[in-house]
Amino acid sequence: MSTEELIAIEADKTVDARGTACPGPLLEAKKAIGTISSGQIMEVLSADEGTKRDIPKWANKKGHEYLGTIEESGYFKIYLKKG
C-alpha cells in the first residue's frame, strides 16, 4: 500500500503505545485487536524501533494483514487489517 493510501486510512481502532518500550506496543496491539472485527483496520503508534519489525511479523503469523508503516517525527504508525 502506498504512503498516500496509508495516510488516507481512517482506522477503526488506534492504539497509542508511544509511552512504552518493547514489548509494550506488541502487547497493546495484541489486546486491542481482540476488540475489533475481521476486516477492520487498526493503527498502532509506537516510538520503539523494534516494534517496526515485530508487529508486522506478529500480524502475518496470526493471520492479519500488514498494510504498511508511516514514519512520523519521533514515532511511526503501523497499519493492520484484522484477519
Place this chain on the structure above:
Amino acid sequence: MTMALFSGSIDKLTGAGVILSGAAADDMDIDVYVLLMAARAFVKGNENKIDGLSEYPELKEEFLNSLETLKVSTWIEFFGMAKELTNVKIHICSLAGKMWGGEKMEDFIDLADDICGIGEYITSAQEADVHLFI
C-alpha cells in the same frame, strides 16, 4: 512453551517476563516451573524485595533507572499480562518453595497456580516445542 525459571534476580525475572509476554502475544500455551532461587520472588511479602542483579551487580542503579525511564513494566506486571493474554500456568517447585518459607498455595502470590514436583517439569520439557532455562 516450557520455561524453567531458576533465577530470582530482578534482571533475569524482567527478561523472563519480556519473553513470557512475547510468547503470550503469540498465543502460546506456557508452563513456567519456578525452581530454586526464583521461588523466593513468589513467596508473599518478598515480591518487592527482589532488586539484586545476577549480571554486573555494580550496574544495579543504572539498570533500575533505565527500567523506570523507559517505563518498562515490572516483572510481576509482565507475568500478569501474559496470564491475561493466554494460557500461562505457573508451577512452584515444592522444594524451592519450602526453602523460602512457602509450603501451601496461600503462602505464594496470586500469580502461582500450583505446587509441583520435578517430574512434572521434566515431562513438560520433553513435550514442549520450545524449552527455556533462565
